[in-house]
Amino acid sequence: MEPSANADLAADVDRVAAETGFAGVVRVDRAGTTELSAAYGLADRRHGIAMTPDTQVGIASGSKGMTALAVMSLVEDGTLSLGTTARSLLGTDLPLIADDVTIEHLLGHTSGIGDYLDEDDDIPITAYAMTVPVHELDTTEAFLRVLDGFPTAFPAGDRFFYCNGGFVVLALLAERASGVPFHDLVRDRVCRPAGLVDTDFLRSDALPGRAALGYVEMDGQWRTNVFHLPVLGTGDGGIYTTGADVHRFWTALFDGAIVSPDSVAQMVRPRSTAPEDPRRYGLGFWVHATRDDVVELEGYDAGVSFLSLHDPAAGLTATVVGTTAEAAWPLARLLQERLID
Template sequence: MGCSPTTRRGICVGLATAGLLAVPATAPGAVAEDLPAPLASPSSTDTGFPQLGPAVAERLDTAIRQVMREASVPGVTVGLSAPGKGEYVRSFGVADKANGTPMNPGLYMRIGSETKTFTVTALLELVDEGKVKLDDPIGRYIDKVPNGDRITLRDLADMRSGLFNYSADEGFYKALTSDPNRPFAPQELLDYSFKHPVQFQPGEKFEYCNTNLILLGLVVEKAGGRPLKNAIQEKVLEPAGLHHTLFPAGAEFPSPHAHGYTDQTASGAVEDATDWHPSWAWAAGAMISDLQDLRTWAPVVATGTLLTPRTQAERLKTLPTGIPGAGYGLGIFNVQGWIGHNGSLPGYESLTIYLPEERATLVVLLNTDILHHQIEPSTLFGQAITKIVTPAHVFDLPLPPGARPTTGAGPAG
């Protein structure tokens, strides 16, 4: 999800981030034909994951193109698979609206709040090593945190800290949009949060907040004795076999990559945000990956490959979010049985989820974060795809009650 900011404009890394300002027309080549209406979905009484043969692929093609057309998405890549059922891997539209370069499955993409799954996994590995405890107060590791003697690491990872979301601060928004290429230090981000009063007492309710992950990133560094970038590389990416995923040290963005388009700008006009410096999202949303690595990562997160069974069981204890059918655990969502996370930051959205009962993996990567009728396009793709292949488990993650459309429901980053 994203934050629930209180300002007119806020930038989140997660569920919903963008404001519904100037929605661009579909890029040339993004939809190459007049599209029929989506085919009817199977009834909710159908069970079992279908074979991903030509008939299902045709239905998926139609549904994905329909979402692209309606939400003005320039380009999208989808990877869907389940053991014994085949796989569906397709790209649609353009990676660069300026020159019409087609989208393709091998492109690097910014993954926004999916970064949270990596940061929290690194934290949980420290739990398994006995270096931290989930019920430790954050004040044991970081000074001057409001309510720091009461907020636990578990509260932070569960999005129940009560801290103000820095990416909803008006001063932060102005600083970022006036100079999107400037770097931010983690303490600068915390300063934007800590000047606000706490929103509620720890554990009282769910509220998506990027501040929580900045603090957890600092805990990983302090307790693990190495920079977060190195901790994630050595303790998470390498053991998981992810060779095209990185936590950038600066604004670097490996090639080939898609260009990303956003309306979260100072003027509200749509701009190319490809090279915006991701340090503003840091442990909450700065990472980069590609389709194949995320298809590998989905079951690792959902099944706990890198963690002890006891710690994974703690991770899967999702708590209510106020959104029907959606729970949030230690850095993961469970939405109608699909476990994983979405990501959103200026120019990009992603969705990486796993359905344990079918051992099914779904990854969606796209190059815009502009909302369509206050719904994130990644959610629209998730809905359309799961209605066809898992009608009893339809992915649906709307903006939380009260969230401003300019920030989105999910995490920025």
């Protein structure tokens, strides 16, 4: 991108951010150069603390890619296989999960298991959707209480259906197979080899000073999302990161620093089409609607909106993360139109 184009993009990002009251971070990297790194609004609205490009921000389901990589690293070392059944590690837990559901089904959202947080149920983003006190959800095993009791929706492998619970089950299986707590698996097998210095699962009731709060508008007031989400996320979400670390992540992924290039190719190969979404899905990663060479991570939850696009051939990463459920999408559309489509 020429310098004038960089300036035009920055001006358009500034304009859309101002028009929408965006609070969050935007970053664009290409071919080893950071073309845009900008922060807008407040990371802490009560105390008037400004967002910065180095602020740690929650990415919700963007974490699923890191869960998938932690699992795939266990596949590479023989601790698991894509054909390992969930039942072989669950024992008598979660008895409604069918006996033939495998790691591969769960990674690709084709398991058919009932979801504890079904996004087709039209639950308002402001709802207190968790069925147990959120402060009790501080380990992966603690999620057994919210995962249980959901009948199978369709036979394993029959079709794609986005399933948050499936990635919590993956975290549980990885933890049980390896004997290592899931959060440590992600730190040791994803964050450390990728050089992610500012990426981690953080407790929402004990956020460090550099972390932004997520916000939900309720009764005409902005309130933090601390009562809406598990106090400590697991396989389906809960990681905080920075724009710089997201770029490091994509670079490390396609350099083979996390798992082998063959495994990466398996994970970003389009396998399924998503209903009412033009994109395709691999194993833990979205794939662009028309370009097999552009992969995506996305997150949406109470107080979080996140999209990161990566074109490895061009060394291009475009990331937007906002601190409300809708904040990121106007800017994400702008970046996609200008840089990808």
